[in-house]
Amino acid sequence: MELMGRLGYTEFVAHGGDWGGVITTILGGRFPEHVIGIHTTVAQPPPDLATDGLTAVERTWVEESRDFWSHRAAYAKQQAARPQTIGYSLVDSPVGLLAWILDKFAEWTDTEDSPFETICRDSVLDNVTLYWLTGTGASAARIYYESHGGVNAFDPGLRVDVPSSISTYPRDIERWPRAWAQERFRRIVRWREPEAGGHFPSLEVPASFIKDLQEGLAAVVAASRS
Template sequence: MNCPTGEVQAFETHATDADLNDLRTRLAAARLPEAETVYRPAPHPRRWEQGVPLADLVDIVNHWRTDYDWRPFEARLNRIGQYRTIIDGLGIHFLHRRSARADATPVILTHGWPGSIAEFIDVIDDLADPEDPEAPAFHVVVPSLPGFGYSDKPATTGWGVGKIAAAWVELMGRLGYGQFAAHGGDWGGVITTVLGGRFPGRVLGIHTTLAQAPPCLTTDGLTAAERKWIEETRDFWHHRAAYAKQQATRPQTIGYSLVDSPVGLLAWILDKFAEWTDTDDSPFETISIDRILDNVTLYWLTRTGASAARIYHESHGGVNALDPELRVDVPSAISIYPHDIEKCPRVWAQERYRQIVRWRTPETGGHFPSLEVPGYFVKDLREGLAAVLAAGFR
């Protein structure tokens, strides 16, 4: 669906029966490799060390083919309210849930990879219209990143985190929100940092689960726990981030598999949900299988495996990467979940975020807290943004 530049138009999702039948046919005809050579009976923390175990994948593929129903998720997106608008020549899709409260604050929530707008589907209503009248309420905007979901796929380079942040400012302005708060994790956290740093006149403050410290900071003075954080983060990037290197250097190559094979797409995404969630064995300990399949099916139906991967090519290094000199002076609330893949000590974070008004280290949760611990996530986000807004009014 196209709309004139500058206009915001309603949008509805409806996958064709032909596309859903094609998905089931491909799943039924899938060719699978032999089992991994590190087999261990479930549950076991090292059961996934060669990737998604064959037995698990077979079960999930069978569920996806015979039991999973895309229609309830599709209907829920339509009930929340979907829209599209063209910014810098690119169609941007977003969810928009206005609160019934007159005192509600606009907030934009930005997802990352391998997530999508599905990350926030279970928290939007609670943020917009909380049961507690004393709790803060928000007009919630959840855009799909360029190349993700129902946003257009960029046909040229340039859509890195800086350009996306500028597009979000334009988007919020078109919705009548001259000032707003922002939240994000993963790539959404980087974009939220850019929003706070580059657009202080528009952004009231930020909440993020990904603090990005400037480079080349010393470990002198860090606590033992903080040093462990640094070691874990370095271990991740040195030994468990081949996916990021692949997508940053050859997104087109991996993209053929992700767009052509639903099983390949499922395994590529499920591997990250398994490793990055705060669980002992399987991501389904905290996230339902259907919610993960909602996310994967959204990638499949929109054929965005390649285009979503390109955010790494656009934003890892080069002119489109996060500026190492960027500083965030607006009030910031930061929550570092214990099983996230990057954990930044507060003393490092303070070198970039100059006004941290709330810092939390929850006891549970990983890279996808809005899906893993949605009740806690909503409470933490409310309290974090309340602290941000209070600091801004002082």
Template sequence: MRARLTAARLPETETVYRAAPDPRRWQQGVPLAELVDVVNHWRTEYKWRSFEERLDRNGQFRTTIDDLGIHFLHRRSARADATPLVLTHGWPGSIAEFVDVVDELADPQDADAPALATDGLTAVERKWTEETRDFWRHRAAYAKQQATRPQTIGYSLVDSPVGLLAWILDEFAECSDTEDSPFETISIDRVLDDVTLYWMTRTGASSARIYYESHNSLDPELRVDVPSAVTMYPRDIEKCPRPWAQERYRQIVRWRSPESGGHFPSLEVPRYFVKDLQEGLAAVLSA
């Protein structure tokens, strides 16, 4: 991997070049200067083995579900009465999203955690719908590509570490609650943990297929009748007004819309994420 990074052939700088900090730097995608800095860090300073050791300490396992090989971490709680909890991720996420919050979830410092604890749209909800529509119209090229031709982009994602980095880094920048760079809230090593995990395991193509397999398969008539807790982070890529959410989730027992956070809250606002998850689960269990 380091040899490939050293030999990487990069394009010229973007034609919307501006000096940092400036959110407009990302209008054509990942800025060349940003990518060069991350590639150099990845090649010379990043330590994959330390992340590998963290995964081993949590407990790594493999199983087969419906003939599909699944890798997962299983961290047992220190408490015999703990409630089992499954944390899942989407793309371009991975188990790297949760390594910084699993300790507090499995062995919380607060001895009482998980205990019991409109008509029309508001102005904020209307803004959510506008932002969601804007995302799908102007900023969702990666999703369209992976939902229609995942194999084609998959060759680049599996073969080129720099190509994979740029493809994923663009989404961290797009979906994070930041002004200029995703590294304002997410550490560069945590992003590289995520990207390296994809590259080492050659899963750039297979992971992209979730879009092809899922985008047209959801039943529009599906209704969820079990108690549900929902949190809408302000910089997530899709934000649904509560009246619309209640059409599908028929028993929302807790609804939160915090002041900060994006598509990767466990990386951006880990303390809030853990507390919110504990309180949401408590509300579901009490219901």
């Protein structure tokens, strides 16, 4: 909010995925007088919701999302508990940094054998090089520590009342039912489940992602004026 104010914007829309989705949700929840609406690929619900009434597909989403945070999120738990330990490796070895980041591209994309099926090597190298040349591999990891860990980053009581557009990609690391999302996002004006894409849709399916983003933000702007 302070940054947008310095740039001269008193009202704006926000979009984000991954941590950007967390930040976007917090902006919409805490600053409704400034945030017109949000678009996000991350719709984390409040904790401890019951699965009663969910469809079989929605139950699968919940099971897979919980499995991810329980068994495949060691990176997040390491960075939440001891970020500086892994931080030395991330700023000392370009191979170590590449392996750490490429592992996420390999597992979190909508591909069969290799992330390079949808993301070119240069894009991955650009991503890793940005961390390497700026020496931010360690500092970037500290958001997990400062937020006490991935899925628990939200205030359980946070609610978003501004218009929200949510897109859930089929191979993302976590997917939550709309009924659950509505417990946090009180005014969902657009809900989409694209046919392709994983955790990095802007890199994996850029054309359809841009169209989805444009339509999502248009929907929240229109809803804010109605």
